[in-house]
Amino acid sequence: MYVHVPFCASRCGYCDFNTYTAAELGGGASREEYAETVLAELALAARVLRDHRPPRVDTVFVGGGTPTLLPAADLARILEAIDRTWGLAADAEVTTEANPESVTPRSLAALRAAGYTRISLGMQSASPGVLAILDRRHSAGRAAAAAQEAREVGFEHVNLDLIYGTPGESAADFAASLDEAVAAGVDHVSAYSLIVEEGTRLAAQVRRGELAQPSDDVAADRYLAAEAALDAAGFSWYEVSNWARTLDARCRHNLLYWTGGDWWGLGPGAHSHVGGVRWWNVKHPTAYAQRLAVGASPGLAREVLTADEAYLEDVMLRLRLAAGLPLEVLDPAGRAGADRARAAGLLAAAAYGDGRAVLTLRGRLLADAVVRDLLG
Numbered sequence: 001m002y003v004h005v006p007f008c009a010s011r012c013g014y015c016d017f018n019t020y021t022a023a024e025l026g027g028g029a030s031r032e033e034y035a036e037t038v039l040a041e042l043a044l045a046a047r048v049l050r051d052h053r054p055p056r057v058d059t060v061f062v063g064g065g066t067p068t069l070l071p072a073a074d075l076a077r078i079l080e081a082i083d084r085t086w087g088l089a090a091d092a093e094v095t096t097e098a099n100p101e102s103v104t105p106r107s108l109a110a111l112r113a114a115g116y117t118r119i120s121l122g123m124q125s126a127s128p129g130v131l132a133i134l135d136r137r138h139s140a141g142r143a144a145a146a147a148q149e150a151r152e153v154g155f156e157h158v159n160l161d162l163i164y165g166t167p168g169e170s171a172a173d174f175a176a177s178l179d180e181a182v183a184a185g186v187d188h189v190s191a192y193s194l195i196v197e198e199g200t201r202l203a204a205q206v207r208r209g210e211l212a213q214p215s216d217d218v219a220a221d222r223y224l225a226a227e228a229a230l231d232a233a234g235f236s237w238y239e240v241s242n243w244a245r246t247l248d249a250r251c252r253h254n255l256l257y258w259t260g261g262d263w264w265g266l267g268p269g270a271h272s273h274v275g276g277v278r279w280w281n282v283k284h285p286t287a288y289a290q291r292l293a294v295g296a297s298p299g300l301a302r303e304v305l306t307a308d309e310a311y312l313e314d315v316m317l318r319l320r321l322a323a324g325l326p327l328e329v330l331d332p333a334g335r336a337g338a339d340r341a342r343a344a345g346l347l348a349a350a351a352y353g354d355g356r357a358v359l360t361l362r363g364r365l366l367a368d369a370v371v372r373d374l375l376g
Contacts, residue, residue: 001060001082002253003038004267005067006285007031009102013135013201014163014194018269018283019065029285035074039081040292041266041281046085049264049274056089057082059253059263061096068098072107076114078266083115093118093157093252100143108146109153118157118251119150120190126180127173130166133211135201144184151185157249159188164222166194167211174222178229187249189235190242191226193219220365227361240320240364258317260310268298276305316371324351324358325374333376341370 008019029037060082062075079094088094095118096111108119123143125131131140143160150158160181164174181189194214196203205211227237235243239258244250256263265272268288271280279302282288291298305313315334318325330338338357341347346363347370363370 001057002263002265002267002270002272003060003062003067003078004265004270005034005062005064005070006268007034007064007069008066009069009099010135010137011201013133013205014197016197016200017065020285026286029289031070033289034070034285035077037289037292038078038266041298042078042081042085044292044297045264045266052275055087057086057092058089059093059095059256060088061253063097065097066099066102067096068102068107068111072110072114075111075116079115088115095120095251095253097122098146100138100146103146103149105149105153108150108155112150112154117155118159119155120159120161120188120251121146121150123147123160123177123181124163125166125169125173126177127169130169130173130177133166133168134163141180144180147184147186157188158184158186159190159251160184160186162189162191162226163194164191164226165214165219167206167214171221171225174225175229178226182229182233182235187245188243188251189226189230191223192241193223223365224361227364236322237364238322240359240367255321258321260314260317276310278303278305312375315374319357319359319371319374320367322358324348324356327352327355327357330357330374331376334374337373337376341373346370 004018006019008021011019011021060079062078067075075096082088094116096116097120099122111119121143124134124136126140128140131138147158147160162177162181196206196214202211206213230237230243235245237243238250239254242251242254262274263272264274265281268281268285269283271278279299281298282291282300288298311331314329315325327335327338338347338352341357341363342349342352346360346366348358348360351358357374359367359370
């Protein structure tokens with residue numbers, strides 16, 4: 001299960017997610033009523049899947065937005081309702097995202113007591129200057145402190161998200177961010193290259209020349225720095241942008257996305273995928289609430305993946321994993337592309353000999369190009 005919480009206290013300049021500040025919401029939707037609205041969609045999901053009831057829910061991921069702008073009691077209600085509807089697996093992974101300034105030891109303890117096992121904190125950087133450019137509200141050091149608080153109240157797994165390549169960020173800034181993330185004692189780190197998305201405040205600043213366009217060469221240098229620092233600290237990559245200390249620390253929910261699993265997404269703009277059918281909800285929280293209030297589906301559109309589309313996604317997503325892609329799934333053109341990638345040092349020779357396409361470190365830097373070659 002994925003649960004989207006679309007609320008943010010303020011909008012970060014780089015963000016193009018389906019999120020809304022209080023001023024952007026308009027009438028018809030509120031944080032106070034949001035949990036009840038989500039539970040209405042959950043009831044709808046139970047009716048839709050009545051004839052193929054899942055045996056259990058293995059993972060729950062509450063994302064946003066800033067889910068922890070909702071009271072911990074509301075997040076607990078949503079999780080309890082999912083458990084009551086389908087049953088949580090005994091070893092279910094239950095994650096919530098959070099901004100560092102949106103949690104306290106008390107709220108973290110309440111979430112842990114409610115059954116949340118994992119928290120993902122948006123650190124982004126340890127540099128005050130970089131945080132300012134990204135319009136982040138938390139102070140430098142708060143993310144590491146929140147991670148420690150989460151561990152102290154019993155969270156089994158804690159992730160810190162980093163962003164690299166921000167205009168004005170130095171190599172020393174990013175090295176300090178990596179050092180702080182490692183020192184926080186977390187067991188998972190995600191690191192993403194800054195992307196300038198059209199329609200964001202960051203894009204307008206770049207267009208006006210107020211900020212430089214992020215450099216691909218700098219991004220590659222930062223990625224290599226992340227790999228070196230995290231590997232030295234005992235982390236291993238398991239997806240191009242994700243490192244974990246142990247196998248158990250890997251995000252099982254995201255692995256489900258990358259390997260074509262089934263999930264239902266609750267909330268405005270949430271996407272779902274069950275049995276080869278994909279659909280997505282209306283984006284605005286007001287429209288979402290209004291539909292559910294009259295007993296209508298919040299779904300906006302759906303698609304059934306063709307065999308070609310399923311093949312494309314399988315190659316594109318599984319190649320990003322350290323486990324790689326079985327060569328046997330590739331068509332002849334894809335196998336020829338894999339041969340070229342191996343010869344160019346982009347696929348690991350040992351894994352190739354075992355029948356798998358696994359990216360080398362250089363291959364990870366050029367993952368999109370490798371995917372294009374494998375897809376012909």
